Amino acid sequence: MKTILKVEDLTKYFVVNRSLLSSGEVVKAVDGVSFSLMEGETLSLVGESGCGKSTTGRLALRLIEPTRGSVRYRGQDIAQLPPEKMRKLRGEMQIIFQDPWSSLNPRMTVKEIIGEGLRRQKELSRAQRKRLVLDMMETVGLRPEHYDRHPHEFSGGQRQRLGVARALIMRPKLVVADEPLSALDVSVQAQVVNLLARLKQELGLSYLFISHDLAIVEHISDRIAVMYLGKLMELASKRQLFERPRHPYTQALFSAAPTTEVGREKNRIILSGDVPSPLNPPPGCRFHTRCPQAQEDCRQLEPEFKLLAPGHWVACHHPLNG
Structure with a gap:
């Protein structure tokens, strides 16, 4: 298998409590993390709250800039790419956010939420965009009559399916799933996990899956990385780590x-x-x-x-x- 994502010495420090009389204090959120993700693989990041999992995921997509270190997507160091080239690459690298309530714009309809990336990234007619959006809605289990509805008209599980559809409409190769199940009921969690597993096979996705739920991690992962206080403590296959x-x-x-x-x-x-x-x-x-x-x-x-x-x-x- 080929490597799709490789991070080396990935580090992010945040300065807090800065004032006129103080240069502030440094929060070492992620401190020298290195790992690789293979094509078609699910690598899970686990650890206690505040260990740096979500920050690592955002750094991997360059949603925030690293303090130091490199992030290579298919051999390209994305930290060095100019904005125009990075925008073109965004379609291949997507994120599913943790909270299906706050991550969706309440003023936008389903067709606008899912199709926004298509409007920005591709030259398509309105009819072509509609067809792609409807096809993706069917893929994630949303019905055609949902097309013109707003997020508040859906259950939590349906909202998360909407978030999945928004991430996958651009046919990405790499998806960061940041605690995508934590706000859902247990019965709905199982549905979304099975959906993510099925889409991985159908679309050839690679997942960086961030979670604190070890039962879900055991079900969905190929390998697991354990974080503590900004550092990687252990990384191994699912079987090695659990046994x-x-x-x-x-x-x-x-x-x-x-x-x-x-x-x-x-x-x-x-x-x-x-x-x-x-x-x-x-x-x-x-x-x-x-x-x-x-x-x-x-x-x-x-x-x-x-x-x-x-x-x-x-x-x-x-x-x-x-």
Whole structure:
């Protein structure tokens, strides 16, 4: 398989609390993240709230500019592209937003929301645009009579289908799905997950899937990357990570996921303390303040993100045997 997306040393710092008397403080939202996404693959980013998952997704699409690092889409460093070339590339790189309520313009109709990209990117007649919009509505499970309706006339699941249609109308190759199910009921989540999986096969999509729901991640992913406080802790195939997590944080995170299997008990790992502030991350390994396995080198030296086994990367001085 070919690489469709490659990020190296991706970093984003935000300056906050700036004033006339102060230059402000620096929030290290994403700090030196590197990974690749293959064509036709689903790579999931997981971790606690505030770990930098969504910021990473937006950096991957250049919706925000990185502080440093590179993002290569099909070999092109998109951070170096001029605005005109970047606009032409936008059709191939789309995002599905987390909130189906606030991400849709309430004043626009379905035909306007889905067809907006077509008006901006392609020279099509009104009849051609309408046909493409109706075809995409059918693809995501929306009916023709929805064509002239507004977002407030739909349920949450229908709104998210509308968001999916808006992202896919340009026939992208790369889709960042940023917590696309968190605002939906469980029954609707299953429908949208199955829709995303089906469209991946039909349209040949590659997903960067951002979520905190490990049950959904296990269902939809090919590989999984675990983030903590702006850093990647572990990256491996779905099977490797669920069967043998090597980082203490991954093990604790997965132990907290609920199970529906009758009679199956989990050895729940309770982490002490709170997540440190990204304004002042701890030295050494960022997880050492909560890690039950932490040793002196963990407190002083930042661990290298290294390959432990084929396809299995870990940033830990003392990885677990599993």
